[in-house]
Amino acid sequence: MKRLLVMPFLLLLTGCNIKVLDSRSDTADDQAFLIIYSFALMLVVVLVVSILFIRFVFKYRYTDERKDNIPPDVKGNKWLETAWVIGPLLLLAILAVPTIMMTYDQSPVLSTESEQEGTAVQVTAEQFNWTFEHANGKTEQNRLVIPEGETILLHLKSEDVIHSFWVPRLGGKVDVMPDRELVYEIKNPQIGTYEGKCAEYCGLGHTNMKFEAEVVSADAYTSYLNEK
Ligand SMILES: [Cu+2]
Structure with a gap:
């Protein structure tokens, strides 16, 4: 019983x-x-x-x-x-x-074959954190800021083992590979702050491989890109 x-x-x-x-x-x-x-x-x-x-x-x-x-x-x-x-x-x-x-x-496509237009963000996964690099070189760790209503093109690449990109309320899960760069699209995200995580067991620190995904207005995104 x-x-x-x-x-x-x-x-x-x-x-x-x-x-x-x-x-x-x-x-x-x-x-x-x-x-x-x-x-x-x-x-x-x-x-x-x-x-x-x-x-x-x-x-x-x-x-x-x-x-x-x-x-x-x-x-x-x-x-x-x-x-x-x-x-x-x-x-x-x-x-x-x-x-x-x-x-x-x-399905994500190889970055060499991607023809989609949108806001591109370079996503690099490594044991055990996420680095997000925006078009103008602005880089932040474990916090992904993206503009609302657009097509977001996430260029996913791993520095070591296979990880998996996942923001349950925005999209995923997509494998992040060490040997190839994949482009994954998130279409029309709505304003808000959502939790993101690695969805593929990648080592002892896997549970802590979390990040924050913040969807903001187009203006707020521009000022985010320009702030130091
Ligand atoms: Cu991981």
Whole structure:
């Protein structure tokens, strides 16, 4: 019984981060939508299966009355066979189409192949901190300041091992590699201060590899770039 009581708390250890549903950029909106969408679809399947299961348990249970009752053989039934092939296929398609579209849309590209326009920030990850360098050379550690409403192009590069860039309410997770520079887009972020972290275990200091992502107005961003 004690073990059962501990179960819900174990969930907290799974790395489940509910903030992803409180999205604050178009990129994160898409991700949150996909989570809700697939969860809803899954719920429908679980409901239908559970209802049928419970119904069949009662309907076909063994009683003295139905001792010799053998249900009709449905093997080879054209309609049933078609239904249980087409049904799951349809379900998979409904799940796959938006997932694949969004995955391709949000995938980071090699910096040599990036043609997107936007506000570029050079992001360098190392054990165990983040360095953010802006277009005019302004550099700050563990604090990323970006302008609202724009397309932010994060040029991700690692100095040592593989890290992962993640701001749950803005976007991510994206692997930060030592051997290649990737460009990840965050579209239309909204004003606010959000927590960011490394989402890939990268060594003993991994837990402390956090940063702050601050989305400010365009004017505030310009003055940030110009302040010493
Ligand atoms: Cu890391």
